[in-house]
Every structure is written in structure tokens, then in C-alpha cells.
Amino acid sequence: EAGVTQFPSHSVIEKGQTVTLRCDPISGHDNLYWYRRVMGKEIKFLLHFVKESKQDESGMPNNRFLAERTGGTYSTLKVQPAELEDSGVYFCASSQESYRGWTDTQYFGPGTRLTVL
Amino acid sequence: QKEVEQDPGPLSVPEGAIVSLNCTYSNSAFQYFMWYRQYSRKGPELLMYTYSSGNKEDGRFTAQVDKSSKYISLFIRDSQPSDSATYLCAMSPSGGYQKVTFGTGTKLQVIP
Numbered sequence: 001e002a003g004v005t006q007f008p009s010h011s012v013i014e015k016g017q018t019v020t021l022r023c024d025p026i027s028g029h030d031n032l033y034w035y036r037r038v039m040g041k042e043i044k045f046l047l048h049f050v051k052e053s054k055q056d057e058s059g060m061p062n063n064r065f066l067a068e069r070t071g072g073t074y075s076t077l078k079v080q081p082a083e084l085e086d087s088g089v090y091f092c093a094s095s096q097e098s099y100r101g102w103t104d105t106q107y108f109g110p111g112t113r114l115t116v117l
Numbered sequence: 118q119k120e121v122e123q124d125p126g127p128l129s130v131p132e133g134a135i136v137s138l139n140c141t142y143s144n145s146a147f148q149y150f151m152w153y154r155q156y157s158r159k160g161p162e163l164l165m166y167t168y169s170s171g172n173k174e175d176g177r178f179t180a181q182v183d184k185s186s187k188y189i190s191l192f193i194r195d196s197q198p199s200d201s202a203t204y205l206c207a208m209s210p211s212g213g214y215q216k217v218t219f220g221t222g223t224k225l226q227v228i229p
Contacts, residue, residue: 004160035217042121043161043205043219056216091160106217108153108160 002026004109006092012115018080021112025074025094031055032075033095033106034067038088046090049075082116089113120144123206123220132229136193140206140220143187147208147218150182152191155203155222164204165191196227 005024013019025032034046046065047057051072060067064083069075079086089111095104123140130136138152149168153161167173170184179192189208193200206220 033217035219040221042119042123042221045216045218048216059216093160105163105166108162110158110160 004092004094004107006090006109006112008112009110010113010115012117013082014117015084016081018078019082019114021077021079021090021092021114023075023077023092023094023109025092026107029094029096029107030072031095031097031104031106032069033093034075034077035091035093035108036088037091037111038085043091046077079114082114084116087114087116118143120218121206121208121220124223125221127224127226129226129228130196132196132198132227134196134227136191136196136200136225136227138191138193138204138206138223138225140189141187142189142208144208144210144218145187146210149209150180150189151207151209151217152178152180153205153207153219155205157202161205161207196225198227198229201226 007022030051032049035043037043045059048055049069052069066078091111093106093108095106121142151166152164154164155161165180167180167182170182173180177194181190203222203224205222207217209217
């Protein structure tokens with residue numbers, strides 16, 4: 001079974017440009033999460049999809065970030081326009097189902113390393 | 118103040134040593150406590166999780182949670198060079214979905 005895949009693995013762009021990151025979750029996983037790790041800091045939650053709906057987007061830093069999950073399959077995270085502080089590693093994770101009081105394993109992808117110059 | 122504090126290390130130990138990794142937290146709402154292992158250029162991989170206080174053992178790994186002290190630990194017995202990685206503690210509140218809060222991670226090197 002394929003794991004969570006992310007594309008590209010590394011992106012270098014200039015300040016002001018647009019970048020779109022893609023995440024393909026494990027097949028059948030309804031939950032999809034985006035996280036970000038800025039250099040020297042902890043991995044931080046950005047948002048959570050349940051199928052195609054945004055369940056929680058409290059971690060999105062500002063309106064330059066737009067996440068979509070059309071059809072409840074893969075997801076994209078667009079940064080427009082990119083700023084220097086957006087540099088970091090963006091992780092995607094997926095899990096099967098969530099029930100109240102139960103945690104499902106979140107499987108992480110390898111991450112996309114974004115460098116904004 | 119960060120919700121989760123973790124010593125970044127690095128921690129260097131000889132092969133066969135017992136390793137102790139720790140985190141403290143401030144949010145009383147956390148109910149699920151996890152340890153992830155991350156190899157270089159890879160995503161975090163869930164090692165173990167525990168619910169509420171207590172111990173959990175899985176092979177050479179033991180996770181401990183002390184909610185009264187807001188303190189969690191991961192012990193690795195008979196450490197191996199293949200255990201060299203960054204270990205991340207993580208926590209989440211109970212509920213229908215799991216927004217995970219991570220520590221910064223401790224880099225461990227096991228020397229043959």
C-alpha cells in the first residue's frame with residue numbers, strides 16, 4: 001500500500017511568487033492534515049480536512065495560504081504571494097477515521113521543503 | 118510559553134545504552150500522548166501512543182505519562198545505531214479529530 005506522497009520534494013521560489021504544494025493521502029483516508037515546520041521550531045498544525053470539508057483551519061497563518069481538497073482525494077496548499085517567513089518544511093498527514101475519544105494514527109508524508117528567497 | 122517543551126539535544130549514547138527522552142507540557146486538555154520518530158529527510162513516523170496516565174511497552178520502547186506532573190517520557194532499552202533519529206513528542210486533546218501539538222524534537226545518535 002502506498003504511503004502519503006507529497007510533491008514537489010523541494011521548491012525554491014522568489015519572494016512574491018506563487019507556489020502550490022500537493023499531497024496525496026493514503027487511499028481511503030478521509031482525514032487529511034497539513035503541518036509546517038519552520039527552521040528551528042516545532043512542527044505546527046495548519047489545517048484539517050474531513051473528506052472535502054475544512055474541519056479546522058485555525059493554524060493557517062494568514063490569507064496568503066489557501067488549501068483545497070476537491071473531491072475528497074488529494075489536497076493542494078497554495079501560497080500566494082510567498083514571503084521569506086514561509087520557508088520551511090510542509091508536511092501532509094492522513095488518517096482513516098476519527099471517532100470521539102479515539103485517535104487514529106496519522107501517517108505523514110516526507111514533506112515539501114520550501115525555500116523563499 | 119510553549120505548550121510542549123522538549124530538550125532538542127543532541128543526545129549521543131553508546132550502543133546498548135538506555136535512552137531517556139522527556140517532554141513537559143502545560144495544556145491540561147491533552148489526553149493522547151505520542152512519540153514520533155523522524156529520520157533525516159523523512160516524515161514523522163508514529164512509534165507509540167498512550168491515553169491518559171500510565172505506562173505502555175512495545176519491545177525495546179516504553180512510554181510513560183504522568184499527567185499530575187504534566188511530564189511524559191520515552192525509554193529505549195538496548196539502543197541500536199538504527200535508533201539514531203529525531204524523536205518528537207506530540208499530544209492532542211480528546212475529541213473526534215486529532216490536532217496534534219508537537220515538541221521540537223530530540224536528536225539522538227547511537228554510536229556503535
